[in-house]
Amino acid sequence: MSDRNIVQAFETSEYRARLDNVRTRMCSAGIDALVVISQANQCYLLGYESFSGDEPQAVLLTADDDPYFILRQMDADAAAEAGCWLSQDRLVAYAEGYVAGTGEASAWNVIGQFVKDKIGPSARIGVEVSWLGASSYPKLVGALGIQEPLDASDLVAACRMVKSERELLYMSEAAAIADRAMLAGIDKIAVGARHCDAAAAIMSALCAGTDTIPGGPPPIPPFIRGGKFANAPHQFWMDDLFAAGHQYYLGIGASRHRYVAPMTRTAHVGPIIARRKNQHEGALAGFHAAVDALRPGATCADVARAFQAAIRPYGLTKDSRLGYSVGLDWLDGPSLGTNNDTEVLANMTFLIHLGFYERGELYMLSDTVRVAENGSEAMSKLPRILFERPA
Numbered sequence: 001m002s003d004r005n006i007v008q009a010f011e012t013s014e015y016r017a018r019l020d021n022v023r024t025r026m027c028s029a030g031i032d033a034l035v036v037i038s039q040a041n042q043c044y045l046l047g048y049e050s051f052s053g054d055e056p057q058a059v060l061l062t063a064d065d066d067p068y069f070i071l072r073q074m075d076a077d078a079a080a081e082a083g084c085w086l087s088q089d090r091l092v093a094y095a096e097g098y099v100a101g102t103g104e105a106s107a108w109n110v111i112g113q114f115v116k117d118k119i120g121p122s123a124r125i126g127v128e129v130s131w132l133g134a135s136s137y138p139k140l141v142g143a144l145g146i147q148e149p150l151d152a153s154d155l156v157a158a159c160r161m162v163k164s165e166r167e168l169l170y171m172s173e174a175a176a177i178a179d180r181a182m183l184a185g186i187d188k189i190a191v192g193a194r195h196c197d198a199a200a201a202i203m204s205a206l207c208a209g210t211d212t213i214p215g216g217p218p219p220i221p222p223f224i225r226g227g228k229f230a231n232a233p234h235q236f237w238m239d240d241l242f243a244a245g246h247q248y249y250l251g252i253g254a255s256r257h258r259y260v261a262p263m264t265r266t267a268h269v270g271p272i273i274a275r276r277k278n279q280h281e282g283a284l285a286g287f288h289a290a291v292d293a294l295r296p297g298a299t300c301a302d303v304a305r306a307f308q309a310a311i312r313p314y315g316l317t318k319d320s321r322l323g324y325s326v327g328l329d330w331l332d333g334p335s336l337g338t339n340n341d342t343e344v345l346a347n348m349t350f351l352i353h354l355g356f357y358e359r360g361e362l363y364m365l366s367d368t369v370r371v372a373e374n375g376s377e378a379m380s381k382l383p384r385i386l387f388e389r390p391a
Contacts, residue, residue, distance in 0.1 A: 008047050009257040010166055012085045018045055021159045023063055031126035031150055033119045034061045035111075035140075038131045040329035041156040042069070043258055047083040050075060055099050056107040056136065060115050068092050068118065070111045072099055083257075108136055112143020126152030161325055161333040163347045167259060168370060171327065171349060173213045175261035175368060175379035177254035181205035182265055182382055185222065185250045189267050189389045195224050195237035198250070206254050216255040219330050223251035223264075231359045244270045244391040249355075249364035253330060260330045261368035261379045262351050270391030276361070280386040282314025283354045283365045287384065290322060290336070290352050291369055294376040300340040307354075308338070316356060323353040326368055346373050 022045070026034055036059035042048055045059060046069055057071035069076075069084065069091050076093035079086070092114055098107040119125070125144060130153035132140060141149060163171070184205040188198040202222045209215030224237035226248030242248065246269055253262035268276060289310035293303045304322045311318065321340075325333025327349055334342035336350060353366035367378040378384075 007081060007083050008085055009049070009083055009170070010047060010164075014164060014166065015045060015047060015085055018159060019061065019067070022061065022156055025155050025158065026061070026063065026126065026152075029126065029150065029152065029155065030124055031152060031155075032063060032123040033115065033125050034152055034155065035059070035115060035125065035127045035149070036061065036156060037128040038156070040258070040332070041128065041160075043083075044156065044160055044328055047085050048079060049258060050079075050082040056111060058111045058115075060118060062119065066090050068114070070094065070114055072096060072107070106139050108139035109143045112140045112145075116143065116145050124150060126150040126155065128153045128156070157332060160328060161348055162345050163327060163349055163370075167327065168347065168349070170256040170259040171261045171368065171370075172379050174254040174256045174259055175263070176213055176381070177206060177209050177215055177256070178252055178261060178263050179380055179382045180210055181222075181252055181254060182250060182263060185224075185252070186265065186267050186387050186389070189242050189248065189269065189387075191242060191244050191269060191391055193242050195240050195242065195248075198222075198242075199224055199237045202250065202252055206252065209254075213256070216257075219253050219255050219258075219260050223249070225249055226266075226362050228360055231357050231362045233355055233357055233364075242269055242389075246360070247276060247363065247386070249362060251364060251366070258329055259327055261349075262326060262330065262366065263368065263380050263382070264353065264355075264364040264366040265382065265384075265387060266363050266365060267387040267389050269389045272386060272388055276363070276386070278314055279316065279356060279361070279363050280365070282311045282316040283356070283363065284384060285314065286311040286316075286318075286354055287352060287365060287367070291376050291378070294344060294350065294352075294369060294371055296344060296346045296371065296373065298344045300334050300336045300342045300344065301338050303336050303344070304338045304340075307336075318354070318356065320355070321353075323351045323366070325349065326351045344371055346371055349379075 060068040073093040094110040127149035185202040206218045227246045251264040253260040290307040293306035321335040321337040323336040
């Protein structure tokens with residue numbers, strides 16, 4: 001990818017194009033200096049793929065200069081190996097003694113003082129406020145020496161919604177890994193088998209990747225739910241066994257350079273009863289209607305309404321959103337809901353997510369879909385069927 005740094009996920013020119021896009025939005029919002037707090041947005045702008053825990057780090061972006069990346073010493077020393085394209089003089093390291101410090105010994109104080117020293121006293125400062133905790137906000141703002149920053153929480157995120165060709169490539173590779181992992185998990189579903197063994201098979205496949213695509217750390221562990229008692233939508237596996245006569249959903253996402261293409265499938269243990277077959281057929285009709293409606297010029301609300309109309313003849317209802325924009329670190333944009341009029345553009349990517357949460361009848365089907373110039377296409381190659389496992 002780069003003569004200087006072979007671990008960069010993208011060419012430096014692509015990162016610079018992203019910065020130009022952000023600067024255009026800064027100008028429109030009346031922002032002279034932007035403090036980027038979100039680690040996903042930092043990765044998007046700088047290529048830095050490492051994760052930080054509670055250790056503060058921030059990117060300072062101004063209108064006419066390369067960014068500064070302020071982070072703890074041990075991370076700054078190895079930023080290039082973690083994919084960051086910035087030159088060493090743009091990496092600002094704070095001493096390890098500031099980690100978990102309080103008062104003037106807080107790393108947020110160091111970050112705020114650095115930003116204050118680099119920009120003029122009249123500069124209009126934008127901060128990703130929503131990414132600051134209740135205790136972090138006053139520390140950073142106090143060090144900046146201002147009453148209140150401009151809230152720029154959504155500024156970089158808006159640039160991430162339309163994907164480049166290489167971003168789409170990484171997402172398609174993530175989808176290929178997820179396909180293999182899903183089959184590995186479904187293969188473990190059998191009467192008396194433990195949910196955790198299916199989860200272990202999925203995790204192993206996500207890390208291993210395919211014969212030609214290296215795996216990576218899963219963004220989240222797999223969701224596995226179903227059976228008589230479990231109808232919660234956002235839960236990991238239970239201390240339970242798979243049982244005959246029940247259906248179970250498996251929700252997963254593989255990662256390529258932190259780009260994710262999530263998917264969900266449902267497996268039925270034993271012969272599929274008529275009610276559940278109708279449920280699946282209705283979901284499939286809704287999925288195809290949503291994909292057909294998801295095209296440039298439509299709105300997110302148009303897509304959601306097309307889905308609702310398609311599932312109605314099957315006696316199905318869905319009160320929650322139909323899906324949402326996905327990409328870097330999973331969620332990265334608007335929701336597919338009847339209350340969202342965001343315009344759909346080519347090369348956006350959405351998770352179309354169908355879930356029906358009846359106790360004992362929990363069902364899910366989802367796929368990541370790319371918006372093309374003349375329509376949309378799913379990234380997964382795995383059949384959208386209700387998998388039947390022997391009882």
